[in-house]
Amino acid sequence: NAGVTQTPKFQVLKTGQSMTLQCAQDMNHEYMSWYRQDPGMGLRLIHYSVGAGITDQGEVPNGYNVSRSTTEDFPLRLLLAAPSQTSVYFCASSRTKNQPQHFGDGTRLSIL
Amino acid sequence: AQTVTQSQPEMSVQEAETVTLSCTYDTSESDYYLFWYKQPPSRQMILVIRQEAYKQQNATENRFSVNFQKAAKSFSLKISDSQLGDAAMYFCAYRSAINAGNMLTFGGGTRLMVKP
Numbered sequence: 001n002a003g004v005t006q007t008p009k010f011q012v013l014k015t016g017q018s019m020t021l022q023c024a025q026d027m028n029h030e031y032m033s034w035y036r037q038d039p040g041m042g043l044r045l046i047h048y049s050v051g052a053g054i055t056d057q058g059e060v061p062n063g064y065n066v067s068r069s070t071t072e073d074f075p076l077r078l079l080l081a082a083p084s085q086t087s088v089y090f091c092a093s094s095r096t097k098n099q100p101q102h103f104g105d106g107t108r109l110s111i112l
Numbered sequence: 113a114q115t116v117t118q119s120q121p122e123m124s125v126q127e128a129e130t131v132t133l134s135c136t137y138d139t140s141e142s143d144y145y146l147f148w149y150k151q152p153p154s155r156q157m158i159l160v161i162r163q164e165a166y167k168q169q170n171a172t173e174n175r176f177s178v179n180f181q182k183a184a185k186s187f188s189l190k191i192s193d194s195q196l197g198d199a200a201m202y203f204c205a206y207r208s209a210i211n212a213g214n215m216l217t218f219g220g221g222t223r224l225m226v227k228p
Contacts, residue, residue: 031214033215050213101159105155
């Protein structure tokens with residue numbers, strides 16, 4: 001198993017551009033989440049999903065969209081990138097609600 | 113909403129000695145889970161230990177143990193026989209047992225330095 005795979009690992013964008021951060025897991029996990037980690041801070045929840053076709057907002061959802069068309073994939077879209085979205089983004093998944101989450105290695109995103 | 117507070121931005125310990133990292137949380141729920149995650153410079157998030165709120169017994173994983181005080185809403189991590197490889201950021205995290213998702217609320221982290 002590859003676990004939770006995030007692509008790309010690094011990305012630089014210009015303000016106003018859009019992009020999609022990819023997250024895929026091969027463990028048949030129902031629960032998936034996106035977090036952002038700003039310098040010197042803990043992770044904050046952006047969006048989460050409890051299964052294919054079901055998503056909901058977390059603590060800091062503004063400026064981000066998600067979809068969950070398959071169990072395996074949970075992409076995060078930035079529609080109009082802003083410098084405030086410069087951060088490290090983590091995707092996580094778990095098989096059930098009560099099992100610990102597996103984290104991807106993160107995507108470092110810089111917006112100029 | 114739940115909040116998690118780590119009051120020690122940085123801690124330092126001598127190799128082979130013991131160190132305790134503090135964490136407090138605020139919640140009105142009675143059923144929840146608490147976690148400690150380690151984040152080394154590689155940026156990976158590694159689960160160190162987890163505690164179910166309904167269990168009175170403190171969780172232990174090898175050199176890592178917790179002191180869970182439910183009434184005080186305190187969840188500290190003790191690292192015994194500290195090793196150089198323990199140097200990392202440590203995050204305390206909370207998860208509700210009743211919310212639909214499994215999302216975590218994190219504290220701000222404690223940077224642990226281990227001196228040889």
